[in-house]
Amino acid sequence: MNVILRWLSDLVARIVRTLDWPLCLALLALMVISLMVQYSANGSLRPVLAQGARFAVGIAAMWALSRLPAMRLRSWTPAIFALSLLPLIAVLFIGTGKHGHHWIDLKVFYFQPSELLKLSLPMMLAWYLHREPLPPRFHVVVIAGLMIALPTVLILLQPDFGTGMLVAVSGVFVLFLAGLSWWWISAAAAGVAAVAPLAWFWWLKPYQKDRVLTFLNPESDPLGTGWNIIQSKIAVGSGGWVGKGWGQGSQSRLDYLPEHTTDFIFAVLSEEFGWVGVAVVLALYLFVIGRCLWIAAQARDTYSRVLAGALGLAMFVYVIVNGGMVSGLLPVVGVPMPLLSYGGTSAVSLLAGLGVVMAVRAHKPMHVR
């Protein structure tokens, strides 16, 4: 009996050995909060179970990736990157979506190829920079820039401005963590400022321009495009210190809040759990990001370091963009709140990314090649 028990606990210990417990606990807390808010926002159990199932898939992916030594992942990286570009090209021809070609219909579920790049692009850059002495020199930065530009342009062609920017930013974070010189950073900032007006005239679709304009003045069209921003702010503001209570948010229950299970789920949380709920969730995100950076700092090789750090920082971008959008601080961009928003692709890809981070912690090479 004792033997069996010991054998079992040994087995479990071996299975979960690669997981990072602090990170896991924080993620678990976020998932529980997500399911609670989802239940309130949907008013029924079915979507909650569906979301739970997606979390299970994501956790499985996270566990699987955490078992994969970073060394091996690194050696596979160019192939992974190349493979992830194929569906991105394919989606331009066979994709479907509301405003463009975003998804490939796999009959079982809709697959969003751009999600893959959120993982494969930082990997590719980390792989490249790992080979180069750091801080990166001029031509290295140029090549890295091209690596970022290729998938970004493909995603912008769909067109999907939000995801394109997120993918690009996750690449830029790799460069930043690799020690990109401040000269580059300020030059890039200036470049973005210069390109923004051009993008306004050439690239942005009317619906995107609408979003920006109503963000600047939502009251100009309170029943049209400004509706989302106004109602979301009302939901957030009416939450108060501790909120109206679980399932008591009138803005979401009475459907005043648009997209309240996906992009605006954070407003539901704000309404029902108040500022305290917001602070707790933001603290959890901060902890997850901080833990990623900590693990990255402990890593022994450049590839692991910059990859883990960049994945953590990418999550920060989601939080700030979604949190800002819901509260009227940033224009409405279709960016989900990590783990909270309803939907499978982003949760699975996020958990997979954290699996890579955990792998970095679990498999430290004795010496670096």
Next chain:
Amino acid sequence: MMMRPQKRRLKNLVAEADQFRRRALLGFAAVLLTLGGLAAWYFKLQVVDHAEYATRAEANRIKPRPIVPGRGLIYDRKGRILADNVPAFRLDVVPDKAGDIKRLLAELGKIVALTPDDIAAFEADRKAHRSFRPVTLRLRVSDEEAARFAVDRWRFPGVELVPYLNRRYPYGDMFSQIIGYVGRIDEKDLLTMGETNAVLTHIGKTGVERYYEEALRGKIGFERVETNVEGRAMRQLGVQPATPGADLRLSVDLDLQQAMVAAFGDLDGSAVAIDPRSGEILAMVSLPGYDPNLFVNGISHADYKALIDNPSRPLFNRNVLGGGPPGSTVKPLIALAGLDSGLRTPEFKVFSTGEFHIPGQRGRGWRDAHGGSGWTDLRKSIAASVNFYYYKLAYEMGIERFDRYMQKYGFGAPTGIDLVGERAGAVPSPQDKAKHSKEPWYPGETVNAGIGQGSWVATTLQLVRGTAAIADGGQLRRPHLVAARRDGYQSPWTPLPQPEPVRITENPANLRAVQEGMMGTMLPGGTGAAMGRGAPYAMAGKTGTAQKISRKGNVSFNPHLLPYHLRHQALFVGYAPADHPTIAVAVSVEHGGYGGTTAGPIARKIFDAWLLGKMPEPDPDAIPVAPPVAPAVAGAGVTPAVALQADPAR
């Protein structure tokens, strides 16, 4: 990747790790700062500005919804329903939620019949309303259409089938000139009644419906409901009930009204019957009439054009809005003025030569159609309608004094009937003439005024009122249609207050003489002798003829020989029974020739109907009148038709 840097620099692993730690720390600091900023921003929204957003969330959640009161019912004097409310359905569209309106109308048109009129009215309404307010597309949706719509409802977001109460006039055109009708509220109405009243959808446009609009309308109530974003009520939080509109009881009698319409036969004209003791209008017709039900849900262009183009002007209430020279029917009142002014005594005799000359004037005088009547006293002057007597009297009285008396008898001013837009009429006056003519007042005009011709404008309502004053001992009363109101079905009927009557003479003997003259009219030798024959009650009256064209000099003509449209208006005023009158009438028949031969018999039929209960034979060609049906739905203001306990003064 294939590129190998020419000058391969060695990787400094320790330095790279340090570099990374610095950057990671920097990144973490930035994250901490930004998330802190975000938390601060949420703090501002949720804690600092909480009150504002909480208020807006409540305003979102809780909406006041109007409760539409049932419109008051209208009964006749015996409690028979003349206007009621029938439950019906209408289609309302919220343009904001309906999407493409053109496509919606095309699709909806396949399920529910939409006429071009409906669509035009809807488009006009839509422009006047804000786009999140429902706009009515179609009233009175049939059961079949409602069922079809219910099946396909999911295809039409923003379109709703709304129950409402539809006004119905069971007697159709019989009461059109009295009750009038309600119509859809338009932009102009909203300006006067306020936007909240838009939910009432209908407003009284003419007749009693308009005059008593505020009473009939009631007061809109409100319920506070929790609504979702589509405006659908989820639950009620509080209610302030609507006050149903007051019911009105007319003094008009359905049977007498029917008898009056029948008495006219195919003739056009108007008549009013009032109770001289109270001023209550017992019946009032202006023929031809119209079907007020046509107007309730918006009259079609074709129907409206037919009414407007009809030369007999069905929409025009002749009793109140019309008027013209009263002709000889005003003679009894002029006679009274002669007596009260002291110019005449009842016995004073004037020798009628058949032609009156203004003293000092030569040439053509004013001729009497009947020729000379010889010695004429006041009674004969009325009974035989001797013009000479009145030419002379008016001339001697002078126009100023004449006008004062006529104004005292109620001419030249509205009677105050409870209908909107009553015509004041006019007595011939030099002041009025001076306003639109440079010519002076000629003495001859005074002479003409003495027989009710010239620039006289009197309505039948003014005539019947003056006649009733003679009948009722000189009391000039306000004629009125509504006798009583009740606020709510359980409440008792309360009579509407009426102004005190005005005495038109202080001398009963003078009045008696005039009354005797009018009784003489109906006796052999009087102008109305034919109509008075065989009546079991005594009556008093005066015939008259109002000229449509002025007489040229001394040429007199037989009105029956004139072309139809130029024929005179036949008039009759009178009351009965002569000794203690309970009914006074004024009858005006258009193109009727002499008053005694066309207007008189109509008045006789009215008297017979009221005093003897002699109702006309039912007209086999008439459209059968549906008896009022008690509405099946119990709701505010929808009260079943019941006989009233107290039979009003009769």
